[in-house]
Amino acid sequence: MSATQNSLSHLQALEAESIEIFREVASSFERPVMMYSIGKDSSVLLHLARKAFYPSKIPFPLLHVDTTWKFKEMISFRDRMAEQYGFDLLVHTNQEGKEQNINPFDHGSARYTDIMKTVALRQALNAGQYDAAIGGARRDEEKSRAKERIFSHRNAQHAWDPKNQRPELWRVFNTRLAPGESMRVFPLSNWTELDIWTYIYSEGIEIPPLYLSKKRPVVERSGTLIMVDDERLPLNEGEVPREEMVRFRTLGCYPLTGAIRSEAATLPEIIMEMNASTTSEREGRLIDSDQAGSMEKKKQEGYF
Amino acid sequence: MTIQENIQKNNALDVDSWLGQQTNKSLLRFLTCGSVDDGKSTLIGRLLYDSQLILDDQLAALQKESHNRTTGDEGIDFSLLVDGLTAEREQGITIDVAYRFFTTNKRKFIVADTPGHEQYTRNMATGASNADVAIVLIDARKGLLTQTRRHSFILSLIGVKHVVVVVNKIDLVDYDKETFDRIDAEYREFAGQLGFKSLVTIPISALKGDNIVHKSEAMDWYRGPQLVPYLEEIDVTEDKTDKPFRFPVQWVNRASLDFRGFSGTVAGGSIKPGDEVLVAASRKPAKISRIVTMDGDLDEAIAGQAVTLVLDREIDISRGDVLSAPGTVPEYSNQFQAKLVWMNEERAMSGRSYLIKVGTQLVPATITNIKYKTNVNNLEQSATKCLDLNEVGTVTIATDKPIAFDPYAENGATGGFILIDRLSNATLAAGTVEFGLRRAQNLTYQDFDVNRKTRSEMKGQTPKIVWFTGLSGSGKSTVANLLEKRIAAEGKHTYILDGDNVRHGLNKDLGFTDEDRVENIRRIAEVAKLMADAGLIVLVSFISPFKNERKLAREVAGDIEFIEAYVNTPLEVCAERDPKGLYARAKKGEIKNFTGIDSPFEAPENADITLNAAERDPADLANELYDLMFEGHQYRAL
Known part of the structure; x- marks a missing residue:
């Protein structure tokens, strides 16, 4: 985005801040990696990373932790992006978990998330010996995230110590680490959900089509619409998938991601609909509502 | 009217123009600070609530959590919205800065809600460092407290130029004008020395909503602005483009053999292709040939923009260099x-x-x-x-x-x-x-023709520093003495720097506090380096209790061979030996700051050599150390 006057608009300021963070990571760490989860925030993150290093290619790999339960459309989108922009894509699945067929139905969402996401992430970070992992989390998403630094220190066990964070002054980031420690870095910390959408719109960033409404097969379970993305979703007795106009506000594992009924099939329609919305984005994610403080607890254990 | 209301009422509103308006809004970053219990979190909760940014699911969760707590008229404890950590909710305090976001028709806001406890002042400073405006809360019943002053002072130090003092809980003093006037006068007197560019004082009740968005009906006497309208209008633009050009190079962009650019964020002023720049360190000049971004080359880059600069000639520039305008270098x-x-x-x-x-x-x-x-x-x-x-x-x-x-x-x-x-x-x-x-x-370093190499060759030896560290009475000086005798016997030139001896002369102005111990070691590290530079083999026998200073000594030595020898004798053994009777006196309290008794010894974790002087004969240790120094053995524990 180019400046038109002698000061920057809020989106220009946010963009510049994120680019600066990306460059600081590339300059300060030996083995950075960027978490790529395929959603809208990851799409913005990818776009900003390309801008930060243009005309060079992104100087670190992108890592996708594949739980094997992602929407099919997410995987095809991921592979197409990697080809289009020529970034180095790494995909990791917890093979032990896969062999034991760990799934959200038989093992519950908490255990499944722990094994296929948190443990898988730790495995991938350890195997790659990454000293910095860039993520797309935003401070407006959840209360414990609102407290996290942009450069967020992790000990050798990947744990976060929320009561003892390093002070973070101006944009002078302390990137120093002891052996085995690592940093989680969040370039989108100061972006809101609305900023993400308006930026996607004004920059013409491609996002997975699941965000746009169309007829999809869904079943309704305790008030949540679950899309029948493949034949692995066990149907309860008498349960028949119906075609409904639905879209997703957030993308994750399809059995754990609630769809919303919507007619918004274009980006402007989504933004308008979101503005009229009275519920927060993470409501569609089933893993956060287990208990108060649950995200903080997961993060202490190494979840992103 | 909030955006939500606006959108709901004007469904037909043109999306593009609405988005255009969103994209072009300005951003205001402010923090809330002040003493604990002055109601910072409640105020932010109120701002979010009044901006209708609290969504249904959040409100439901909030009402559930507010159940066991003291609440306002709405039955909600607003502070729960912002206190995000479990420990914070349990203790009802704010530990770390929380960032919140809201938007009005005029502006986007990023709010840093900072903790009031003195113990967490660093987190308050974190929040202040990126803020344009500070809201300083004062409890109307309590007036200015130490933390009010501390935070205000830190604001001025960090360079926050605009301050809004809100006198909160004004409802609890019956909306009393005199109370407000007294606090206003007291604060202005204190702040007079702090150099703020603007300062307003507003009487509010965060819990009840007085003077937040609308004028309070309970305070006819108040003629000043309301908080939200004031934040929407306040002008904080400090013309950064007017300043001298500064560009700290963050990352060198070598996209190909033909492309070498310097990526970074413009930290002051502006730059155009054709402009001349100077590298601050080397004073080498160059001209800007391109300002590269993924959106295409720019005609101009201004303060705050992240760009990649390409120069018209090859000069040596790396991360850490600062490009600047030639007439006004840093x-x-x-x-x-x-x-x-x-x-x-x-x-x-x-x-x-x-x-x-x-x-x-x-x-x-x-x-x-x-x-x-x-x-x-x-x-x-x-x-x-x-x-x-x-x-x-x-x-x-x-x-x-x-x-x-x-x-x-x-x-x-x-x-x-x-x-x-x-x-x-x-x-x-x-x-x-x-x-x-x-x-x-x-002050530049003078180069002389006779240097360390010449002096070493004349002596037929390689200079070294052996740094003995260990408790008083551990046997440092005993081993050092035996080692020096052995080295001298071979016709080599040595010197022992001994803690006690140096304290009689060079360092006689220093005592035994932590600060003096640090300075003690710094001087010795420098002296040892000079002696090694003269070609000597230097044996340093100092307790040197702190890791930091031993590390410093090694760095001061630079490329001179440096051997850290840890004389590891347990405290009980040293105290038992007590050759100078010092432990006995320290235990009686006659000597203060005695290492091992009431002053710490940070044992080395990675010493080059560890000498087990409690069990081994000092002569054997000195001989083995000699072999290691001159026979090229790997250092190990003796």
């Missing part, structure tokens, strides 16, 4: 005066080596002098040798090599810095440069 020096907010339990000491990060430059640095600390209550200055957690002081700093900087008042991006602990990597302090001390430019 200071380039290795000494400056600065203010520090100390943020760690480990106190600041002059003489100790830290890392300093200014912009993209990271170099070792030493606090050479702590001139004074400032009392946050009355702003009085007093002499001190150290700075404790949350203290604010004025110091001089020397960096190991010259760096480019500006006074903080002239450019925050090139004049603000952090100090980092070299062992724990903790961020120890926030600092702001006051002015450069030009000593570095007058």
Whole structure:
């Protein structure tokens, strides 16, 4: 985005801040990696990373932790992006978990998330010996995230110590680490959900089509619409998938991601609909509502 | 009217123009600060609630959580919205800064809600460092407290120029005008010395909503602005483009053999293709040939923009270099005066080596002098040798090599810095440069024709430093003495620097406090280096209790071979031996700050050699050490 006057608009300021963070990571760490989860925030993150290093290619790999339960459309989108922009894509699945067929139905969402996401992430970070992992989390998403630094220190066990964070002054980031420690870095910390959408719109960033409404097969379970993305979703007795106009506000594992009924099939329609919305984005994610403080607890254990 | 209302009422509103309006809104970053229990979190909760940014699911969760707590008229404890950590909700306090976001038709806001407890002042400073405006809360019943003053002082130090004082809980003093006037006058008197550009005082009730968005009906006597409208209108644009051009190089972009660009964020002024720039360190000039971004080349880049600059010629530039306008270059020096907010339990000491990060430059640095600390209550200055957690002081700093900087008042991006602990990597302090001390430019290293190599060859030996560390009575001097006899017997030139002996002369002005111990070791490290430079084999026998200073000694030695020998004799054995009777006296309290008794010894974790002097014969240890030094053996534990 180019400046038109002698000061920057809020989106220009946010963009510049994120680019600066990306460059600081590339300059300060030996083995950075960027978490790529395929959603809208990851799409913005990818776009900003390309801008930060243009005309060079992104100087670190992108890592996708594949739980094997992602929407099919997410995987095809991921592979197409990697080809289009020529970034180095790494995909990791917890093979032990896969062999034991760990799934959200038989093992519950908490255990499944722990094994296929948190443990898988730790495995991938350890195997790659990454000293910095860039993520797309935003401070407006959840209360414990609102407290996290942009450069967020992790000990050798990947744990976060929320009561003892390093002070973070101006944009002078302390990137120093002891052996085995690592940093989680969040370039989108100061972006809101609305900023993400308006930026996607004004920059013409491609996002997975699941965000746009169309007829999809869904079943309704305790008030949540679950899309029948493949034949692995066990149907309860008498349960028949119906075609409904639905879209997703957030993308994750399809059995754990609630769809919303919507007619918004274009980006402007989504933004308008979101503005009229009275519920927060993470409501569609089933893993956060287990208990108060649950995200903080997961993060202490190494979840992103 | 909030955006939500606006959208709901105008469904037909043109999406493009609405998005255009969104995209072009300005951004205001502010923080809330003040003493604990003055209602900061409640105020932010109120701002979000009144902006209708609290969504149904959040409200439901909030009402559930508010159940066991003291609440306002709405049955909601607003502070629960912002206190995000479990410990915070349990204790009902704010520990760390929380960031919140809201938007009105006029502006986007990023709010840093900062903690009020003195213990968490560093987190308040974190929130202040990126803020344009500060809201200082004062409880109408309590008036100005120590934390009100401390926070205001830190605001001025960090450079927040615009302050809104809100006198909260005004409903609890029956909306009393005199109470408000008294607090207003008291604050203005204190703030007079702090150099804020604008200051307003507003009486509010965060719990009830008085003077937040709308004029309070309970206070006819109040004629000033309401909080939200004031924040929407306040002009904080400080024309950064008007300043001299500064561009700290962050990352060198080598996209191909033909492309070499310098990526970074413009930290001051503006730049166009064709403009001349100067590298601050090397004073080498070049012209800008392109300003590259993924959206295409730019005709101009201004302060705050992240771009990649391409120059018209090949000059040596790397991360840490600062490109600047030729007529107005930054200071380039290795000494400056600065203010520090100390943020760690480990106190600041002059003489100790830290890392300093200014912009993209990271170099070792030493606090050479702590001139004074400032009392946050009355702003009085007093002499001190150290700075404790949350203290604010004025110091001089020397960096190991010259760096480019500006006074903080002239450019925050090139004049603000952090100090980092070299062992724990903790961020120890926030600092702001006051002015450069030009000593570095007058003082250069003199090159002489007779150098270390010549002097060593004349002596037929390679200079070395063996640094013995260990408790008093551990056997350092005994082993050092035997080792020196053996080396001298071979016709080599040596010298022993002994703790006790040096304290009679060079260091007789130093005592045994932590600060003096640091300075003691710093001097010895320098003396040892000079002696090794003269070609000598130097044996240093000093307790040297702190890891940091032993690390410093090794660094001072530079490329001179440095052997850290840890004489590891247990405290009980040393106290039992007690050759000078010192342990007995220390235990009786006759000697203060005695290592091992009431002053710490930080045992080396990676000494080159560990001498088990409790069980081994000192002569054997000296002989084996000799073999290791001169026979090229690997160092190991003896």
